[in-house]
Amino acid sequence: MSDTYTAIIIDDETLAREIIKNYLSDHNEITISAECTNGFDGIKKINELKPDLVFLDIQMPKLNGFELLELLDKPPVIIFSTAYDHFALKAFEANAADYLLKPYSKERFDEAIQKAFLPLKNKTEQSVLINKLIAQNDSKNEYLERIVIKDGPRINIVQIEDVKYLEAQDDYVMIYSSEGKFLKQKTMKYFEEHLDPVDFVRIHRSYIAGIKRIKKIELLEKETYQVILEDKACLPVSKTGYDKLKEILK
């Protein structure tokens, strides 16, 4: 193997990074170009250094492994690691992605590296795999705590508490928050399923409103309603949306 590759290690625990470096010490074909302690730093370094290989921990502060994957345009080959996460494991297994379960042995690590060399020569397969992983992770029935949005070179993290309402825009959803508005490539259905129904309600085919943001509901004309939010935004309400609102505000 005459090729050489660059790698980035992303893990919030020093010792977890140490063991990867230790295991890599006899892989002369791989050089470590950066070490990151969180996902935020990780995405920056990936975009900057364009490594061939990334060692990625799933549970991390600020931006977790899956959120990081969503933000990658051309994903490098990724070797995932996790300590204990049922859902991540399911996603990996369903998509035949290789992953390291902490703690792992040198032999297991070498095996993962060997497997990684195959997609390293065939990068298109890797992005297909990663898209599948993201889709699988989306099916997880946990409510969102934050939404990560890529805007050119910038990454915005919108806290769910700050979201006022969402509006469908073709293949995208516009998120209106107290920090401004952000376009995210996801469906309304995705958000309807991943926003806590205690806080959000789908009032219309094209709108999801934050329940606490609703100031009043107005009768526009016969059987047509609209809601007024605290920032004076007016959103149309469909008939089923009105029924849902009535149920919630009862």
Place this chain on the structure above:
Amino acid sequence: MLTNPILKSLRNIYLYIAFWLVEGVIYFLLISFGMKAGYRIAIFDSLVFNFILAGLGLSFWYPAIYISIDNRISYKTFLTHMAGGIIASCLWLAIGFFIITNFLNSAAYSNFFYSTLAWRFFIGLLFYFLITSFYYLIIYYNSLQEKTLKESELKSLVTEAELKSLKFQINPHFIFNSLNSMSALTTIEPDRAKSMILKLADFLRYTLANNGKDKNRLEEELKNIKLYLEIEKIRFEDKFDFFEEIEPEALNVKVPNMILQPLFENAIKHAVYDSLEKITILLKCKMEGRFLVISVENNFENGYSKKGTGIGLQNIKSRLELIYNEKNLLEIKKEGDKFRVILYIPT
């Protein structure tokens, strides 16, 4: 349930006999003075008929348990009992008359018997209904008692199960990440690996050994908390500092086991896992009136604290409520970048 409650204890049998003795005396007085029957006739009559009725009365238990009246008395059950009553009454009169005429064989008695036959028949019927009603009362009372007993048993079972489900459980994430750190240390710094293994072993031993216990001294609980924090310190190095202010008399107070662990796990999870800055955790324990007040405070990085802190704290709250039967033993305060949880442990 199938045996007659009267035959269940000697005391009940005596009571039953006493009842029939009294009833026999009244019966005797009634027919000897009320109806002017002769002494001989009155004695025989009251003895035989009451003795038979006392015997038959025991057997009325069976119609009472086989014809159940759960919610309301239906037309059908009434008719069944009516038939039962008539048969019992006729049986009573026939046996009684047969026995007495065997002994007395006098026309005077036959005349007296036939002249009072209608009354006798109604008395038989009346006793049938009285005695079966009495049995129904007993059945109702027993099932009511059984129900309340079952209910209270169920309640204590539910409480026990609730307490069990609210108890602290070791976070697998913590275990596997710690093992990973140790695996790294074995090659890099074997001495530190050894000390971490020992700490984890002590922590696990305490946690597992005390799972069955309800309460421990605060001092022991704090020792275990410190083991936990030392292990996390190896994992996260300089990401957090821990300070404590503890009144010495607080150390001997008994607290529910592992009640503090989730508070520190929360602090570590939300402040340290999700933060890039250094976090300070401050523990204060002091006595205030009849309460031991424990406060755990940590700062967090604004805007990045996760929302879902509720469940762990809610569990502690419910657990305290179940153990001490008091509300509001947990208080949550969020001021600026400080998050504070206060426990009030009744002493």
